[in-house]
Amino acid sequence: MARLTTENVGVAKEIISRYPRPKSALIPLLHLSQEQDGYVTEEGMQHIAELVGVTPAEVLGTCSFYEMFKLEPVGRYVVNICNNVSCMLCGSDELIHHAEQRLGIKVGNTTPDGTFTLESVECIAACTEAPALQVNYRFFNKVSTDGFDGLIDDLAAGRLDDDVPAHGTLARVRQHIPDDRRAGSIPPEGQTEPAWMHLNEPPASADGGEPS
Amino acid sequence: MTITDAPKILTARLDRYADAHTIARYEETGGYQALRKALTTLSPGDVADEVKAASLLGRGGAGFPAGVKWGFCPPGVWPRYLVVNGDESEPGTYKDRLLMERDPHQLIEGVLLASYAIGAAQAFLYIRGEMPLAHERVAQALNDAYAKGYIGRNIMGTPFSVDVVLSWGAGAYIVGEETALIESLEGNRGMPRLKPPFFPAAKGLYLQPTVVNNVETLSNVPWIVSNGAAKFTELGADTSKGTRMFAVSGHVKNPGVFEVEYGVTTFRDVIMAPVYAAGVRGDRKLKAFIPGGASSPWLYEEHLDLPLEKVIVDKAGSMLGSGAIVVMDETTDMVKACLSVVSFFAHESCGKCTPCREGTTWLRQILERILAGYGRPSDIDLLMDVSDNISPGLVWPPKQTTICPLGPSATAPTASAIRRFRHEFEAHIDRGMRARGEQPPPAQAVAEPAFAGRDHGGLE
Amino acid sequence: MSDVAVTINGQEIVANKGELVIDAAERHGVYIPRFCYHPRMKPVGMCRMCLVEIDTGRGPALQPSCMIECTPEMKVDTQSPVTKKAQDGVLEFLLINHPLDCPVCDKGGECPLQDQTLTYGPGESRFVEEKRHHEKPIPISDLVLLDRERCILCDRCTRFASEVAGDPLISFLHRGNETEVNTFPDDPFASYFSGNTVQICPVGALTALPYRFKARPWDLEATESTCQGCSVGCRIAIQESRNEVLRYLGVDADPVNWGWLCDKGRFGFEAVGAGNRLRDPLVRRGDQFSVVRWSDALHATATAITAALGSTGPSGIAVIGGARLTNEDAYAWSKLAKGLIGTDNVDCQLGDGLPASAVLGLPKATIDELCAPGATVILLGPDIKEELPVLFLRLKHAVQNDGVKVIEVSSMPTGFTKYASVSIRHRAAEANEAVRALLDGIPAGKDGGGADARVLDAARALVTSGAPLTVLLGRTSLSEQPDAVVDAAAALVDRVPGVKFLSGLRRANVHGALDMGLAPGLLPGRTTLAAAGGWFGRVWPQVPTQTGLDTTGILQAAAAGHVDVLILLGADPLADFPDRTLAEQGLAGARTVIALDTFLNESAQQADVVLAAAGFGECEGTTTNIEGRVSVLNQKVTPPGSARTDWIIAAELARILGSDLQLESVDDIRDEIEELSAAHRGLTVDVLAKMAYGDGVVVPLPSEPAPGADGDGDADGVGSEASDEAGDEASDEAGEPETVGADLERPGPAPIELERTDALEAPPIDAYSYRLVTGRRLYDQGTLVSQAGHLAGLAPGTVLRINPYDFDRLGVAEGTTLPLRSPRGLVEIEVHTDREVPRGTAVMFFNQPGADAARLIDATARVTEVRLETGGPS
Numbered sequence A: 001m002a003r004l005t006t007e008n009v010g011v012a013k014e015i016i017s018r019y020p021r022p023k024s025a026l027i028p029l030l031h032l033s034q035e036q037d038g039y040v041t042e043e044g045m046q047h048i049a050e051l052v053g054v055t056p057a058e059v060l061g062t063c064s065f066y067e068m069f070k071l072e073p074v075g076r077y078v079v080n081i082c083n084n085v086s087c088m089l090c091g092s093d094e095l096i097h098h099a100e101q102r103l104g105i106k107v108g109n110t111t112p113d114g115t116f117t118l119e120s121v122e123c124i125a126a127c128t129e130a131p132a133l134q135v136n137y138r139f140f141n142k143v144s145t146d147g148f149d150g151l152i153d154d155l156a157a158g159r160l161d162d163d164v165p166a167h168g169t170l171a172r173v174r175q176h177i178p179d180d181r182r183a184g185s186i187p188p189e190g191q192t193e194p195a196w197m198h199l200n201e202p203p204a205s206a207d208g209g210e211p212s
Numbered sequence B: 001m002t003i004t005d006a007p008k009i010l011t012a013r014l015d016r017y018a019d020a021h022t023i024a025r026y027e028e029t030g031g032y033q034a035l036r037k038a039l040t041t042l043s044p045g046d047v048a049d050e051v052k053a054a055s056l057l058g059r060g061g062a063g064f065p066a067g068v069k070w071g072f073c074p075p076g077v078w079p080r081y082l083v084v085n086g087d088e089s090e091p092g093t094y095k096d097r098l099l100m101e102r103d104p105h106q107l108i109e110g111v112l113l114a115s116y117a118i119g120a121a122q123a124f125l126y127i128r129g130e131m132p133l134a135h136e137r138v139a140q141a142l143n144d145a146y147a148k149g150y151i152g153r154n155i156m157g158t159p160f161s162v163d164v165v166l167s168w169g170a171g172a173y174i175v176g177e178e179t180a181l182i183e184s185l186e187g188n189r190g191m192p193r194l195k196p197p198f199f200p201a202a203k204g205l206y207l208q209p210t211v212v213n214n215v216e217t218l219s220n221v222p223w224i225v226s227n228g229a230a231k232f233t234e235l236g237a238d239t240s241k242g243t244r245m246f247a248v249s250g251h252v253k254n255p256g257v258f259e260v261e262y263g264v265t266t267f268r269d270v271i272m273a274p275v276y277a278a279g280v281r282g283d284r285k286l287k288a289f290i291p292g293g294a295s296s297p298w299l300y301e302e303h304l305d306l307p308l309e310k311v312i313v314d315k316a317g318s319m320l321g322s323g324a325i326v327v328m329d330e331t332t333d334m335v336k337a338c339l340s341v342v343s344f345f346a347h348e349s350c351g352k353c354t355p356c357r358e359g360t361t362w363l364r365q366i367l368e369r370i371l372a373g374y375g376r377p378s379d380i381d382l383l384m385d386v387s388d389n390i391s392p393g394l395v396w397p398p399k400q401t402t403i404c405p406l407g408p409s410a411t412a413p414t415a416s417a418i419r420r421f422r423h424e425f426e427a428h429i430d431r432g433m434r435a436r437g438e439q440p441p442p443a444q445a446v447a448e449p450a451f452a453g454r455d456h457g458g459l460e
Numbered sequence C: 001m002s003d004v005a006v007t008i009n010g011q012e013i014v015a016n017k018g019e020l021v022i023d024a025a026e027r028h029g030v031y032i033p034r035f036c037y038h039p040r041m042k043p044v045g046m047c048r049m050c051l052v053e054i055d056t057g058r059g060p061a062l063q064p065s066c067m068i069e070c071t072p073e074m075k076v077d078t079q080s081p082v083t084k085k086a087q088d089g090v091l092e093f094l095l096i097n098h099p100l101d102c103p104v105c106d107k108g109g110e111c112p113l114q115d116q117t118l119t120y121g122p123g124e125s126r127f128v129e130e131k132r133h134h135e136k137p138i139p140i141s142d143l144v145l146l147d148r149e150r151c152i153l154c155d156r157c158t159r160f161a162s163e164v165a166g167d168p169l170i171s172f173l174h175r176g177n178e179t180e181v182n183t184f185p186d187d188p189f190a191s192y193f194s195g196n197t198v199q200i201c202p203v204g205a206l207t208a209l210p211y212r213f214k215a216r217p218w219d220l221e222a223t224e225s226t227c228q229g230c231s232v233g234c235r236i237a238i239q240e241s242r243n244e245v246l247r248y249l250g251v252d253a254d255p256v257n258w259g260w261l262c263d264k265g266r267f268g269f270e271a272v273g274a275g276n277r278l279r280d281p282l283v284r285r286g287d288q289f290s291v292v293r294w295s296d297a298l299h300a301t302a303t304a305i306t307a308a309l310g311s312t313g314p315s316g317i318a319v320i321g322g323a324r325l326t327n328e329d330a331y332a333w334s335k336l337a338k339g340l341i342g343t344d345n346v347d348c349q350l351g352d353g354l355p356a357s358a359v360l361g362l363p364k365a366t367i368d369e370l371c372a373p374g375a376t377v378i379l380l381g382p383d384i385k386e387e388l389p390v391l392f393l394r395l396k397h398a399v400q401n402d403g404v405k406v407i408e409v410s411s412m413p414t415g416f417t418k419y420a421s422v423s424i425r426h427r428a429a430e431a432n433e434a435v436r437a438l439l440d441g442i443p444a445g446k447d448g449g450g451a452d453a454r455v456l457d458a459a460r461a462l463v464t465s466g467a468p469l470t471v472l473l474g475r476t477s478l479s480e481q482p483d484a485v486v487d488a489a490a491a492l493v494d495r496v497p498g499v500k501f502l503s504g505l506r507r508a509n510v511h512g513a514l515d516m517g518l519a520p521g522l523l524p525g526r527t528t529l530a531a532a533g534g535w536f537g538r539v540w541p542q543v544p545t546q547t548g549l550d551t552t553g554i555l556q557a558a559a560a561g562h563v564d565v566l567i568l569l570g571a572d573p574l575a576d577f578p579d580r581t582l583a584e585q586g587l588a589g590a591r592t593v594i595a596l597d598t599f600l601n602e603s604a605q606q607a608d609v610v611l612a613a614a615g616f617g618e619c620e621g622t623t624t625n626i627e628g629r630v631s632v633l634n635q636k637v638t639p640p641g642s643a644r645t646d647w648i649i650a651a652e653l654a655r656i657l658g659s660d661l662q663l664e665s666v667d668d669i670r671d672e673i674e675e676l677s678a679a680h681r682g683l684t685v686d687v688l689a690k691m692a693y694g695d696g697v698v699v700p701l702p703s704e705p706a707p708g709a710d711g712d713g714d715a716d717g718v719g720s721e722a723s724d725e726a727g728d729e730a731s732d733e734a735g736e737p738e739t740v741g742a743d744l745e746r747p748g749p750a751p752i753e754l755e756r757t758d759a760l761e762a763p764p765i766d767a768y769s770y771r772l773v774t775g776r777r778l779y780d781q782g783t784l785v786s787q788a789g790h791l792a793g794l795a796p797g798t799v800l801r802i803n804p805y806d807f808d809r810l811g812v813a814e815g816t817t818l819p820l821r822s823p824r825g826l827v828e829i830e831v832h833t834d835r836e837v838p839r840g841t842a843v844m845f846f847n848q849p850g851a852d853a854a855r856l857i858d859a860t861a862r863v864t865e866v867r868l869e870t871g872g873p874s
């Protein structure tokens, strides 16, 4: 594994077809690759480069810009504790400290058994639920230190498998555009006025408009 | 107190129904009727005019009127694209995620109406990567809406055809900036483009005319089309019409996201009123609050009675930005709070502009040093001067030596904190020096706390 | 160009419409500091160094002057306190993480960052934090090292790689304060143009292996010259220290190279100073060479020539080569061979070019015309990325920015395929069929050389669109005769009014050599023996009457024992002639072989007398590029040992032969060329002296020069009022009436015309043979590459590529090595599939390590046919 599987190549091609330019599919395809392997591999990037017609360096340039793409293997569960201002005010420092103790690792590291990676992250749009964290980007709100321990226990015991898929799986529902409904991707070269631009316009008035 | 009983435009449905995100519930509660109304009775121009008449200010941060923006697409240049900004990542901000998770069809209907109005060949809905639930809900909603003929080819049997493509980010705050968002949608590193010449309305996605609108902005559109602009402008005050969502977080008793009448409700209302945030945690004194997301200069006690009105808050030297109010009580270490916000910007700088790439990290390093007890007395002026080199004059609205406002945003907390709480910086430095056996400089007379509106230079 | 009045620092200036503030200011003497801006690339406005206060009516605001176009009534202040503070701030930001290693940095002394800092920088650093750390220099290619700590992230190299070179193999990685430039792991920046990034890097982050630590800028002396790596004619600065060439830099010649060079040209300087250069003349004694005095070597040569004249007559003497020479050298040798010795068996091409009449006898285009906005181009020649790399850059730019549409006619995919609007793939040796079908549709009973009818239709639509059409004409393959290409050119010139041609011959000064008559049937000035015999007879002792042999003919004659003296004028047929078998037979058959060269190459090793010649940078002269642009080569170092300039060798040889070329100096030669060559009218010694620094001029000069025309007939801009200050280059003056004009109406011999080939039919091929197509790569085993230390290992080798359809029938696995046989010989080669290769065609590269195409090619066949032997029972 590393290059996209045949099935994923099919998904990739559908995603590419939605965009006016193939390169636009880069981020979704990198997510797909990460979903497949848990992180983004070099072979995965090379394969994506082939699929969208750019160089691997360009793929890496894009990939490495974005925080969510992991270029090295991470734990099955990536625990992201928000350290930003709202959560900081509500005690995220203590939570992070506690998490380090509990998991026995420093922020930025993975437990030796490969189960947990701990990260301290920027605002995750849960400010009113501070301190908040995400496990594989699934939200957990107002997490106390006890709550954290319970969460880790649940995750380790597999009790949350339905809610928290393995790292990499982002959305379990994919968009699907049925062929008979598809309006089509319009490349920038397709210079035409859309057909509906004069829909429901009052008929041209007698004193100016052209008879139609 | 000016708590009004204005109708909820955006959150009425999700407040009431746990299944507000389903197409069945949406249809049952009047969903897609605005679209039907538009496609059967209104021309694209009519829809645009209605939104313009509603003077719907953008809810993404800059507060630019949506209808006016739509009109900026150069005539006769096709194709045009619509890009929906669902990248919500400004610290303190939480409302677009709620709208996407809880009422995705409302957003989709808004997207369709906007596409109809501007003649968009395609719409791209860019959702922040770290929001898989929003992603799943929107994907399901799109699939259902396609199946029902609301999206895609010949919508509702009319010539109106548009695909709404779900796209997703991968963790980069800067991609919320519209030109960076466009770069990201092109598969590139999310580095902003310089405006001019790259105003999206003229040269946006693939250098074609592109309208970028925020999720909350577009979620208002179905209501406006259904009820008419006049009903919308009945709500609100001065330039700020309708309702608006504010997330109140930090040291409050009841943090939450509240939809309130725009321009009328005050900061005191949303922070103190029992129906909203219910006051400062532990009934402590309020020390400062961030009024519009991490990018906004801080406001204080004396600003509590300002209404949540764009122009008034601008004049006071800050902004309503993304509708994110973060409250800090008297126990807050302002140097630490400042570092938290500065670190955010340093971490999220795209790295394109020298002052932002180098300057924000430098600010962070100095603040860390001060907090760690290694500050020097000259550091406070250095912080101000480095900030000044990123945002000359440290005035409001900010000037910038950078391409986008991210770099200057990092100077808002520094300038705010130092101007008002310089003594806290000095205290940290003194403590550190004493611990190292050095003699801190003699204490200076504590300056009058400056009023932000005046002190920020007030370059209105 | 409409003008825009702008105020800069209180001074009213006139800018061009659309001109950037930074450029307009500089043109008017106000230099705005910058790091990321480069005039030949799209501005990105990211370093922020060029911030100035600009007022467009809404009050002054800091704006990057590299991104803002001048608009009417704009007010720019580059000196205001706000501007100053902003620029100082940016400089400080750039320095906080920049190492202070100027004393050991290659860029030290020519570093804009260092200069800015010394001029304006803060005295003392306020930055007490730890600097950013990266592993010390890392190789990002075979030629370039990257020191990320010194990098100021200006995006110049990365923009160059993607925007100019089209090789986006380096990119920004990570973000914010952790941003760095790098390649994908194990995927190096293997671009033919990588060296340009070293030149445009504003700091010492990118360094070139061949130059690292060699010198300090202040020790270097420079002169301008023209690169002799190929025939594009890129202007360069040769930099030297203590009589050693240490570096070439690209010079921005607007009509030619825009400052860019390919790596072969740029790093070829190492060959000039190579340790094994020939230093002295050699004479064979049995199996050994002895170093001799020049007079001995020249006498030995003269004795052989005299004997040949006595026995066989002039036709017993033949000269191969001349494209390495300067124009002046070539003229002297032309006069010696044709005018004194009287032989017309003279050819500066090595069986890999086109008939002279196809190069000189068609309406000529310049590079600017090829790349003119909106134009259509037919590529009917070699892969320009491999053979004329900077022309590739120019045309690629034109396609991507100026709406130029390219039709590629080729039997194999090329480096330009991805930029071409239409790629016509035809069977080898049938380019003419494809081009005729392009023009007229596929005639009944034919198949357009195997080209796809829809592709031909698309091409026809472009050719008939009314846009000006230019054809890049050259040799499409070394394993077929040039007839098909010549026939295709004939069809185009007959059918498309106004079509122009740009030559695609690649040898450095082959166009100069042809202009000087170093080809059978030719005399200097692009004319023929028949048309100009009388004209030259007035000055030259004699002029041959019979058209002589070309290189293939000479080698055949030599093999048959008809050549008494074979003179190799900087030519190495054993390595460089497509047909190795014939070259070996020819060299063996020639009674006496004389080699003038800079290295003791394979052919020279077979010679009886070896004359050590001065090389590039070691002599004065001019050179002529693909457009016919003459530019000046300046001398920077002295030749090694007693090596001599080629024209001096010719002159001395003439003297020993008992005659006199009457050429005592380069200026004498220039005078005589100006007088006798109709193509060089007006190119006087005075004019050339002024051209020592400059872009050169295209000959012939226009007979009625437009005021101030720069010589290529395109009067745009130069000389108009706007350029009074700008017209600083000698080349601009060269076309001015008072310098030349007067004499241009002198009558001269009639110019050469295209000689048409007879009706062509490609030979039928059987189902198991392939027609061989042989192309060149930039890096091969040629002298320049193999003698330049850092290029030497870069020749990639070759595989054989065939269509998957043909491949499947072989029944072997991809990448299998098989014997490949032609009527000439046999090689072992790895076989691969390539969808873009037409059926029945096999593609390989010439002069590569491993399988040697020259062992297969039959230079006398219309096309070389080959078979793969799969080892079954035969």
Ligand SMILES: Cc1cc2nc3c(=O)[nH]c(=O)nc-3n(C[C@H](O)[C@H](O)[C@H](O)COP(=O)(O)O)c2cc1C
Binding pocket: B057, B058, B059, B060, B061, B062, B063, B064, B066, B085, B086, B087, B088, B089, B090, B173, B174, B175, B176, B177, B178, B179, B212, B213, B214, B215, B217, B218, B404, B405, B406
């Ligand atoms: C650094 C930066 C970050 C931004 N982040 C967001 C964001 O996360 N979401 C958003 O809608 N707008 C964001 N914006 C504002 C957008 O650039 C843009 O103005 C907005 O999407 C326009 O939509 P509106 O007119 O509907 O508000 C950001 C702007 C900047 C400068």
Ligand code: SF4
Binding pocket: B174, B191, B192, B348, B349, B350, B351, B352, B353, B354, B356, B357, B402, B403, B404, B405, B406, B407, B408
């Ligand atoms: S200000 Fe910062 S984030 Fe914005 S473009 Fe410049 S470097 Fe990027």
Ligand code: FES
Binding pocket: C033, C034, C035, C036, C037, C044, C045, C046, C047, C048, C049, C050, C051, C064, C065, C066, C067
């Ligand atoms: S030169 Fe203008 S921003 Fe770099």
